[in-house]
Amino acid sequence: MSTFDNPFDPDRNLRAGCACGQHRSAAEHDQAATALRCEPIESEEKRYEGVVASAVMRAMFPQDVARRAFLKSVGASTALAALSQFFPLRTATEAFAATGAPEKKDLKVGFIPITCATPIIMAAPLGFYSKHGLNVEVVKTAGWAVVRDKTINKEYDAAHMLAPMPIAISLGLGANAIPFAVPAIENINGQGITLAMKHKDKRDPKDWKGMKFAIPFDYSMHNYLLRYYLAEHGLDPDTDVQLRSVPPPEMVANLRADNIDGFLAPDNICQRAIYDGVGFMHILSKEIWDGHPCCSFAASREFITTAPNSFAALTRAIVDATAYASKAENRKQIAEAIAPANYINAPVTVLEQVLTGTYADGLGGVKTDPKRVDFDPFPWQSFAVWMLTQMKRWGQIKGDVDYKAIAEQVYLATDTKKLMTEMGLSPPASAYKSFAVMGKTFDPAKPEDYVASFKIRKQS
């Protein structure tokens, strides 16, 4: 996170020493690469100030040795004072933060009432949209298909969608093919497999043959993760169990009514089932893939080209809100802000348990996992490639797939990277990263081999 480092630290090298240019040394880069994510900083103003200050310092002392010597001799605070004497840091910071006026100020953003939408929702009550000069109305929507249709129909300018949905829409799966794009991922982790209380002794998935599970939507990470999890335990999700697409709010009621045996659902739904004494948490989704994306912030290409400044301001607001939400100490406040009927409409205790990660597991224990849900906006294109491999694996797409081209068209890593740099955040250098799902490493460069490596998949 070099951009946030103190430019007045004499020990710091402003010319970066690693491949990506963010870290002082290659060793530090490697260390950070294991947990690549953008860290939020204290305040936005300070962040911009840091960006401007380091640029000025760099201009004044092209030689790093000279800068270090200067800082060592006068001290950082004197240097900062001296610098602001003849360079209007504050004005420059303001000028830097200002961007093109949005073409359209009054925007409508649709969301589904689950904690995945936290950044989209909280940006309204906590003022992130207005800070970026937008007047955004966040509109609660009945289901994923409705969100899709209303965004396609331009009733919404942008919307909260499951991460694979914009890919599916762009490919014309289950809808007319309309190019959509994802400037930011909403949340990572934050889902879970919840089972009905009567199955509390059936913790081994091998015993789950014949059970009925609910997932929120066909084009969802929930579907792919549950299928992956079942298949790794030797069950064919298409023949050994029943998977049903059920709107999240109805999952708890269905579990109570014994219509389903469990679900892989977005949170506050899992916790709600526990809260009502209907189910228990089998595993968190992060135990399948730690750091998996879940929901995304999506808009149509048309909106992006007709109102680029509005879109940029929206993305900035979302990235800002995501950064705020990723800090553990803000989570309680967020839970209170998004609980009312106007937003998620759920008991505050439930949301707090999800967001703080200290939760009742439904079996009488209290567990703590601060990363139960986390927020990281960067739209890794390798995420998109992985989703495409799963679509291929389960027969949602057939034939040859140009993984890389689709991923790059839908997941706007380059634009978001530019935006994040402008905001003083430090996005990762590459849009592809490798990760492991249940211990199996995924190489985004070889998607076809990855698909072929699975024994259980739909035969086409």
Add this chain to the structure above:
Amino acid sequence: MTTSSLRLRAGLVSIVLLAAFLGVWHLATRSTGTTATMSPEYAKLMGLTATQGKSAMPGPLDVGAKLWEHMKRPFYDNGPNDKGLGIQLGYSIARVGAGYLLAVLVAIPLGFLIGMSPLLSKALDPFIQVLKPISPLAWMPLALYTIKDSSVSAIFVIFICSIWPMLLNTVFGVASVRKEWINVARTLEVGTVRRAFTVILPAAAPTILTGMRISIGIAWLVIVAAEMLVGGTGIGYFVWNEWNNLSITNVIIAILLIGVVGMLLDQILARFTRMVTFPE
């Protein structure tokens, strides 16, 4: 004398039935007391259903208290997703009104034409017979796709569901005006237009109004389902939003209100029907 005593006795039976219903409801939803022993910090994270054995179904007292809360401030507005019950009902009634009026404007003139012309009546009959039994909500995806606006789609669905009973009743009413009356009018050399308004319309009015009364009932049934689908505003959205929160109390209140408003709409048209009914 006898009618008033009958009414009194009927009222009494109604009250007894209501009291019995509420009593059974109350007894059936009593909490069973603390069920399982659990550590206090765990219990703090759990809902009342799990900790105190509180029934997941609210009792009449919960519903009454919540209803009172809503009644106290029916018109609050906390943003696009949370409005008072009065406002929600207003949205639903406005949607029903718009779709229904459109249907009246189309169905009655069209019904008149079809009813007065045996040829048209026979020619259009197969279409009407096919279109009539389609569930109005089946039109929803098609409407959303073509109209591209969810609130207009909801109005369209109301329109399409309320048009058939009115159309068929108008056709039937117009076609079954007594031949003698038309012949009398003809003998007196009354023109076609005048005949339609002065003879056929009054004669067919009760049947037409019956069709309108059936339609408003269907329209009110459908709007709740349509709003649950498209969301945004209206009493149907309120039900969906509270269902989302698993707040059965609010769902019951909404059910009650939907019933009351439906009854009022029906009564209004019943009054109109009585106004145009004539003794033969």
